[in-house]
Amino acid sequence: MRPNLVGRAHILKISATDVQERSSTCGMGGALKVRPDVVSPEWRRRRDDTHPFLGGVIREAACALHDDPRVETWEGTHAAIREKLAAVPLHPATRRYAEHAIANYLEVHEVLSAETPGLEFRCFDPKVFPEPSGTLTVWAPLYESPHGIREIRKIRMGSVRAKPKEPDRWTVVAAHVAGLFPPQRALSLIRVVEIGLNDASYQVLFEATPEVVRSTFTTVALPHLQKIISADSVHPGTFCKDCKIAGCCDALDKWDGFLGQPTPGAATRSVSARDIELYDICPAQWFLTYSQFVPKKTAPGAASHRGRLVHEWIATAHSRTQKCTLEDIGDFREQETRTGTMSEDEYAEIQPYLAQHVEICPLNTGSQIISIEAPLYGYDASADVIIASTPDMIFVDGDGSLVIRETKTTSREIPEDSAGAFDQFFASAWLLNLFASGYRGPYQSTSARLELEVISTSESNVFTWDLADAGVLRMAKKEVRLRAKSWHRDTTWEANPGKHCTWCPVKSWCPEAPTEDAVDADALD
Structure with missing residues (x-):
């Protein structure tokens, strides 16, 4: 236990999701997640109770309607669903999705019940106690038939995924919990079923006797479970936003005042420049995408897809730590082009952008790359927000100056000057604000700068800001403060x-x- 933690460390509560996700992330974060009694007296993560957990709303309403006679007709089903949701304070968009998802769950339940006669709902989130101070649980509804078949269901907001060749750790732990949960009768078979709420898709992930389930758990899941319990390494990442010590963790940089907000918002949150840009377009879109995780169309826009391909190519080329040349963007079939998994048409689309990049590639003899698209995380104590940023590249040039390089593609005209680039690309203000908030990177240098590379099919330019210029940093702090203000205070997420x-x-x-x-x-x- 760290010095700033108190509580009974021997009390463990481990979920199937923990075993699936936590063995490969921050060790300390996972070890604390499975120790519910251990807390920090210095800081507590605050939760926003304005909107209920959508997955919980959906499954509770759906399971409550299993025996409702109205669900025998389409009209009756939707009337019953609306009645169940009437008193729940949902966002208008999540309410629409919830009605759709509940109807689909009931449809799948009807099919599964026909396949297993007598199948009945038993409980949510079964818990077992394999050790005196240890709890093993799974977030899922549990069903059972009179013939000893026990079924536990994994719920996805979208569609079922491709079935893995071997059951994953979540599936194995879920089956193990279902097998240990006190039975009403002798068990003959344990089944894990996955349900996609968006399209009423479903599949059986795992089906075995209790004996096979126990042995599979021992070989597949138990080693990862033990790894989580004993871990103590610290590694910032996407899980920081859910961590119980994020606000007092030494692994997070201290960027107090980054957002320029004098008081905390409604809850502890995490934000990136992209979050703010998306919120500016439509608060509801940000909320549905990054808070409620409702299904979305996976096909990205043409500009977004093109930009991703350009970034991937440049990142791969720069990993060689040498300057990009025209020979690197030759014929699609040449190995040197590093086209990866992209198609010939995709490469043809981005090739003009790559040609522009070659002309202004920043790497030269003496350049030392520090990181390529490596995420940075910090904590703004004033706002109670975890700040996430992923500069395209950080390197030291031949003169010993620290350089943060950001690349943007555009189909529009390239800005005429730095002021226009600053206004058009919010990433400029965001990355400048890293230094204004105290970030200095792993390389201590007397000089540092931000470079924004903007490329189109026919032209390119690099806009530069001195990171020691106090006026530039003040300008960046003001821009971030103004852009983040509404996001920081919002709890309604109205559509625009x-x-x-x-x-x-x-x-x-x-x-x-x-x-x-x-x-x-x-x-x-």
Whole structure:
């Protein structure tokens, strides 16, 4: 236990999700997650209770309707669902998704019940106690038949995924918990079923006798479970936003005042520059995508997809720690082009952008790369927010100066000067604000700068800001403060309908999104 932690470390509560996810992330974060009694007296993560946990709302309403006679008809089902959800304070878009998801769960339940006669709901989140001070649990509904078949269900917000050749750790732990849970009758078979709430898809992930389940748990899951319990390494990452010691963890940089907000918001949150940009477009889209995790259209926009391919190519090329040349962007079939998994058409689309990059590639003799697209994490104590940032590249040039390099692709005209680039690309203010908030990187240098590389199919330019310029840093802090203010205080996440609804990945759930007819009419106008 660290000096700033108190509580009974021998009390353990481990879930199937912990075993699946926590053995390969921050060791200390995982070890604390499975010790519910251990806390820090210095800091507590605050939760936003404005919106209920959507997955819990869906499954509780669905299971409560199993024996409701109204679900025998389509009209009756939806009337019963609306009645169940009437008193739940849901966002308008999550309410629409919840109604859809509950109906799909009931549809799958009807099919599964027909396949296993007498199958009945027994409880949520079964818990077993294999050790006096240890609890093993799984977040899932448990069912049982009179013939000794026990079924536990994994619920996905979207569709079922491709079935793995061997059961994963979540599946094995879930089956093990189902097998140990006190039976009403002798068990003959344990089954783990996955259900996709978006399209009523389902599949059997694992099916075995209790004896096989126990042996599979011992070989597949137990080693990872033990690793989580004993881990003590610290590694910042995406799990920081859920960690019980994020605000007092030494592994997170101290970037107090990064967002420029004088008081904490409604809850402990995590934010990146992309989050703020997406929120500015539509608060509801950010909320549905990064808080509620409703299903979204996976196909990215053309510009986003192109930008990702360009970034992947440049990152791969820079990993050689040498300057990019025209020979690197030759014919698609040449090995030197490093096209990876992209198609010939995709490479043809990004090749002009790569040609522009070659002309201004920053690596030269003497350059020392520190990181390529490595995430940085810090904590803003004033706002109670974890700050996430992923610079495209940090390196030391031949003169010994520290350089943060960010690359942007555009189909529009490239800004004329640094002021225009600063206004157009929020990443500039965000990365400048890293230094304004205290970040100095792993390399101590008397000089440092931010370079923004903007490339199109026909031109390119590099805009530069001196990271020692106090005026530039003040400008960056002001921009971040103004852009983050509404996001930081928001708890309603109202939709902001507009032309961007056309390519919004979650518009199918948003009541405010214009219909296809309205979009077509707007285009004609």
